[in-house]
Amino acid sequence: MRFGILGETRAWRDGGEDVPLGGPARRALLALLLVRPGEAVPADRLAEGGTAGHALHSQVSRLRAALGPDAAIERTGGGYRIAVRPDDVDAGRFERLADAGREALRDGDAERASALLREALNLWRGPALADVPHSETEAVRLEERRLAALEDRIEADLRRGRHRDMVPELRDLLGRHPLRERLAVLLMRALRDGGGRAEALVVFEETRRRLADELGADPSADLAALHQDLLRGDPTPAPARPPAPLTALIGREDDVEGVADLLTSARLVTLTGPGGVGKTRLSVEVAGRAGGDACFAGLAPLRDGAALPRALLGALALREAALHAADAAQGPEDRLVTALADRSLLLVLDNCEHVVEAVAALAGRLLAACPGLRVLATSREPLGITGESLWPVRPLDGDAAVRLFTARASAVRRGFTADPRVVRRICAALDDLPLAIELAAARLRTMDVGDLAGRLDDRLGLPSRGSRTADERHRTLRAVVAWSWDLLTGDERRAAERFTVFAGGATPDAARRICGDDSGALESLVDKSLLELADGRYRMLETIRAYGAERGEPLDDARNAHARHFLELAQAADPHLRSADQLGWLRVLGGEHDNLLAALNWAAEARDVPTGLRLAASLPSYLWIRGGSVAAQAVRLLEVMGPVPPGLGEEYATCVLHAGSDAAGRDVWRRHRVAAEAALEAAWADGNTGRYPAVPFLWMMRRADEPDAQSAFALVLARRDGADPWARAAAHFIAGFGPLATGDAGDAGREFEAAAGGFRALGDRWGTALALDALAGLAARRGDRAAAVALTNEALVLTGELGALDDTADLLVNRGDHRIEADREAARADYERAAAVARRAGSPTYLAAALRGLGDIALLDGDVGAAERLYTDALARFDPYWIKSVGGRATALIGLGRVAAARGDHGTARSRYREAAGAAASTGAFFEGARAVEALAQLEAAEGEPERAARLLGAAAALLGVPSGTAPEALAAHPAAYAEGAALSRAEALRAAGLDASVIGAVSAR
Structure with a gap:
């Protein structure tokens, strides 16, 4: 006989039949006896189960009669015992299996551990000792063992490589047990090893705060160690x-193997076929089985091919330089090339047909420039470029179609059986298209298979024998979608139609709000396979979405509601992006990126200028930190705007700022910038204080390299004593560069310290890293x-938490520069790591900076040839239009000058030094300009x-604003010459260095 106390108290005979136990008192009595089978339980403990006094003996007698001789209940001392083995009770078996699973985990056998722990956990049918009142102690112990076994099972699955699969379950468990640190550790590991490093840092921050707020405790050593490990690693x-x-893929085994094999020899494979034939599902399966990294880019939401490069940057999780490089020569395509040039990756481009020309052009460029890249595309037509291999995806064969229908029918109707001939007739009527089969099978929840077959015959007619064209099959699919649509209730149809306004899916809350779902229509649409619910989001297949968008009433009301919802989300998020909460809110907005763009597009199309301007004004902080551009949407909005709406001047200015962040918006920027x-x-x-504290700072950054930028600087500096704490910190940060340029290190330091303190008090990692x-x-x-290295280390921790690759690469280069004199090997490691991070980020400028650093190392090592190659490569990569490149270009030119000097070519060296001094000083980078003049002095x-030489050293000091410490023997020998040079103005210092009049004029204008 077997017993169960992990849920309702049960007893089963060896044949499997239930033993009738009687009422609650008798089930409670049996449960208490089974807690420790074979051991005596005191009568007073049994009485706590609800059976007191003389009634206890009566209940024991009735229980003996029910169980019979297979489980004797014996009187012993002052209580009773039941003569069964621990393994006869589900709790005993559970603990034995859980212990064995944990032991297998300790031995490193994750497969066996997972199997044992799953078997143990499957014994649970509900709460432990569910029938026993006042059983807290033992029930709590068993529930704790259950949770520990669950954690062990997840640990085993993580060791088996199922990182991403575990994330939803772990999020749910941590939500129910928010103070359980092991769950937090497991979730952080799952996210980290699944590529979600930034998400893992968010989990740590949330857990740390809960522990502090609710327990007044710090994170455990394991949690803290994992956090440090995350911070030390590169923010990949x-x-x-x-x-x-x-669901499982059915009937495509040969296709999966064939496509995977083809990808080993062909670098571009396109899956072709009609809608609904299963191209996307096949690509997902191939990518999942492919070795190495894979990236999936769904192109269905794209409005046109111009948005393709940025969509791929987003899919690759690459930050785009958005608000501060309007005239940048390096566009998103260049960034993609840099990111993928040295990387082995399978890139899946799904649903290419509506942007096929843009996909063909970009895929051709990327494949030519990135030898480790393979592309798997899905499209209704080929891309049509050299090197493309086609794999036609055909409808399922008859047997596979029947198996697919049966599997999906069984999921909605347990125990489904049907005449295989009827099922085959249904599949044939559906042209054996997988999506059509799934939609039809989902209907068996409410109709029988015969009724389904009859309705399809009436709607579609039996298909002719033989092959049919892709267009005809697509018409069949549309007919099946229409048939499924027509069977929806009014509420379901309205919810489905309104859901089509989402781009990239929707959270349940957003879906209910926009779809007006008060009747469970969304859940019903999931049941009918018109929606999917996965990872906490509803999604609609593009074929169904396209059909639904064409149906019913105009969707203007739904689009307006969608735009208002995401405006409210962006407005709610904006202040948090400048606080300690920024990691969590970056994740929220990142998940809704496509919906935010869709809302902006709709505002422009509907000429809803106020909504569009407000939404654009709520996004700069997000786009600055995450990277990205809404330039195209901003340009369209400004084109339909007319006069600036009253009271929205700040929003208008922000929209102009967005428009100016892309070369395509250059003319718009010029027309609107002054206003x-x-x-x-x-x-x-x-x-x-304004409504958007970050906008003046970002405006200044956009205008920093323009000749008349003083008004933009003044706009920020005026906030130094203002009411908004973030604007104050930003003003202090900018204010520090004024005294720095004139050589007043004390004032500069005080301003930068004030900025760092202000940003740190707010919890803004981004601003703090800038100030540090x-x-x-x-x-x-x-x-x-x-001190420089220590401060840079602190800044690196912060950019690591943000996952800001560009800034991490920049800081690593800076740390290398700080270390190069004292520890050349440490500097070399910094430059090499910076180069690797910059390549992954797709950042030509920061890769150039790292190569320049490696050139410095090569020169110090005496390898003049390597130094020249590295400096030359760096110069070719620096973006000449971006202010962040100015110092790096000047330093690379100085390096090439030193290479020439080492070879005895002083004429070339002098020319390089002067070029460096002019390039730096004309843009206000006087520190680098002074270094070039010092090199001339040498x-x-x-x-x-x-x-x-002494006079030029004085001129360098004049440029820098502080005395130079270079070549002290020259100063000692010729102090008057040095003093003469130091007394020069900046323009005169450059003239003394031999620069031409045009450069001197640019410096004088500053």
Whole structure:
């Protein structure tokens, strides 16, 4: 006889039949006896189960009669015992299997551990000792063992490589047990190893805060150690993985093997076929089985081919330089090439047919430039480029179609059986198209198979024998979708039609709000295979979405509701993006990125300018940190705007800022820039705080390299004593560069410290990292390299938490520069790691900076040829239009000058130094300009001209604003010459260095 107390108390005979146990008192009595089978249970403990006094003996007698001789209940001392073995009770078997599973885990056998622990957990049917009142102690113990076994099973599955599969379950468990640190550790590991490093850091931050708020405790050693491990690792972007299949793939085994084999020899494979034939599902299966990295890019939401490069950047989780590089020569395609050039990756491009020309052009470029890249495309037509291999995806064969129908029917009707001939007739009527079969099978929840067959015959007619064209099959699919649609209730149809306004799916809350679902229609649509619910989001297949968008009433009302919802989301998120909550809110907005763009597009199409302007104004902080552009949407909005709506001047200026972040919006920026800046100044005049504290700072960053940028700087600096704490911190940060340029390190340091303190108090990692980097540069200038390295390390932790690859690469280069004099090998490691991060990020500028650093190392090692190659490569990669490239280009030019000097070619060296000084000083980078003039002085000293060298050292000091410490012997020998040079103006210093009049004029204008 077997017994169960993990749920309702049950007893089963060996044949499997239930033993009738009687009422609650008798089930409670048996449960208490079974807690420790074979051991005596005191009568008073049994009485706590609801059977007291003389009634206890009566209940024991009745229980003996029910169980019979197979489970004797014996009187012993002051209580009773039941003569069964621990393994006869589900709780005993559970604990034995759980212990064995944990032991297998300790031995490193994850497969066996997972199997044993699953078997143990499957014994649970409900809460432990569900029939026993007042059983807290033993029930709590068993529930704790259950949770520990669940954690062990998840641990085993993580060791088996099922990282992403475990995330939804772990999120649910941590939500129900928020203070259980092992669950937090497991979730962080699952996210980290599945590519979600930034998400793992969010989990740590949320757990740390809960522990502090509710227990007043710090994270455990394991949790803290994992956090440190996450921070030490490179913030590798996690490409969008293929969506996790909800069901098994049926009938495509040969296709999967064939496509996978073809991809070993062909770098571009296109799956072709009609809609609904299963191209996407096949691509997901192939990508899931392919070795190495894979990235899935769904192209169905794209409006046109122009958006393709940015869509791929998003799928690759690459940050795009958005608001501060309007005239950048390096566009998103260049960034993709840089990111993929040295990477082995399978890129899945799904649903290419509506942007096939753009896909063909971009795929051709990427494949030519990136030898480790393979592309798997799905399209109703070929891409039509050299090197493409086609794999036609045909309807299922007859047997596979029947198996698919039967499997899907069994999922909605348990125990489904039907005449195979009827099922085959249904599948044939559906042209054996998998999507059509799934839609039809889902209807068996409410109709029988004969009725289904008859309705399909009436609707479609029996198909003719032989092959049919793709177009005809697509018409068949549309007919099946229409048939499924017509069978929906009014509420279901309305919800489905309104759901089509979403791009990239929707959370349940958003879906209910926009679809007006008060009747469970969304859940019903999932049951009928018109929606999928996975990873906490509803999604609609593109074939069904396209059909639904054509149906019913115009969807203007739904689109308006969609735009309002995502405007409210963006407005709610914006202040949190400048606080300690920024990681969580970045994840929220990142998940809704496509919906935010769709809302902006609709605002422009509907000429709803106020909504569009407000939404655009709520996104700059998100786009600055995450990377991305809404330039195209901003341009369209400005084109339909007319006069600036009253009270929305600040929003208008922000929209102009967005438009100016892309070369395509250059003309719009020029037309609107003056009016937009005036609107921004008015919004922030007379001590007003404005509604968007980050916008003046970002406006200034956009205008930093323009000749008349002083008004933009003044707009930020006026906030130094304002009411908004973030704007104050940003103003202090900008204010530090003024005294820095004039050589007042004390004032600069005080401003940067104030900025760092302000950003840190808010919890803004981004701003804090900027300020710390500035302080590190200041420390390096005064010769305190150790402090510079320590400050940069702190900044690297913060950019690591944000997953900001560009900034991490930049900081690594800076740390290498701080280390190069004292520890050449540490600097080399920093430059090499920076180069690797920059390549993954697709950042030509930061890759160039890392190569420049490696050139410095090569020169110090005496390898002049390698140094020249590295400097030349770096120069070719620096973006000449971006202010962040100015110092790097100047330093690379100085390096090439040193290479020439090492070869005795002083003429070339002098030319390179002057080019570097002019390039730097004309854009205000006087530190790098002074270094170039110092290099000229060294050249003069090498040529036996110490007095001229001293004068140039003084000129370098004039440029820098502080005395130079280079070549002290020249200063000692010719102090008057040095003093003469130091007394020059910046323009005069450049003239003394031999620069031409055009450069000197640009410096004078500053």
